[in-house]
Amino acid sequence: MNEKDHFKEDDKWVQQALRGEMDAFDSLVRKYMNRVYFLLFRMIRNPQDAEDLTQECFVKAYHHLQDYDAKRSKFSTWLMKIAVNLCIDEFRRNKKVPMLHVVEELTHEHETPESLYLRKETYENYAYKLDQLPANYRTALLLRFYENMSYQEIADVMGISTTSVRNMLYQARQRLRKSQEEVQAYGMS
Template identity: 30%
Template sequence: MQRTQSADDTDDTLIRKLAAGDRTAFPTLLERHLPVIHRLAWRLLGEQTEAEDVAQEAFLRLWNFAPDWRDQGASPRTWLYRVAFNLCQDRLRRRRVVFMETVPEVPTDPADSPSAALQDKQRSAKVQAALDALPERQRAALVLSYYEGLSQAEAAAILEIGEEALESLLARGRRKLRELLAAEGRELLGGLG
């Protein structure tokens, strides 16, 4: 008889249960990790449908891989991030030239005034557009470290680089992001004169 999962079950425990045929473990893993995996894919790809496809594929791979799961130093969460990151990179490589006609909407707080909500939406769109203009590795480092809040060790493991290399990517990415946003501001100001 299969029992329901408790919040106390670790991801490793849930993977072992899933591998043993306890299908009730999978919804718990989905509930815990689907939102962050989807968000990661959305930030890297900038497209809702593709992000949903990547998240679905990452969890399908987890489902299929569960019977062979061996703790090799990476947590299931880190493993999912790595799979989702690789799937995003594959999709980005297949794109020839990408011109975003619309920037994905970032949810705003309904308590904000309409003008504050509009400013937040515009600011978010500018940041997302600048983020999309970064080289893939810099964008990934920034998204994993700042948007997803992963530790440097986790982000470096997902990118399969050392922590010093991650720090270098972050520094270059922040610098380029500042340049892009400053250029955007100058263009806006130039258009007013």
């Protein structure tokens, strides 16, 4: 099934759900549950909060399904916008901005304890640097590099122009690069 067929399938399920066919909405939930959960988990870094927000996202999507316009965006983009907005609301409510990415716990085959330590330290440093970015920069990076969204899709999710998305991504990469250069200049990792 190609990408266009996936969109048609989503739109068919939306129309069926709007007519009261719960199996159709269940199909949308099954299709997007993991994607929404992992986006929220990468933003919040708390599995229980990510589960709660995922559930809230689908409840909100169901209650506002009549507001979805297939001519304006793909269903997945519309759904991710709901998820991102819920996450932003959670940040505001709790006044916290958690690390973006969890440290990978899996070890590679034949990995020594020293190389595992260095790899974990690198991940932790990278996550810390991402935490230093403004929340909107991190969100744009997440959507671009974890969700593989286009600039237009990111703009739709974040409610900004594609030019703003491009600028945010550029600035975020520049800040990360500068931070890495500073760390290397001072001999830290």
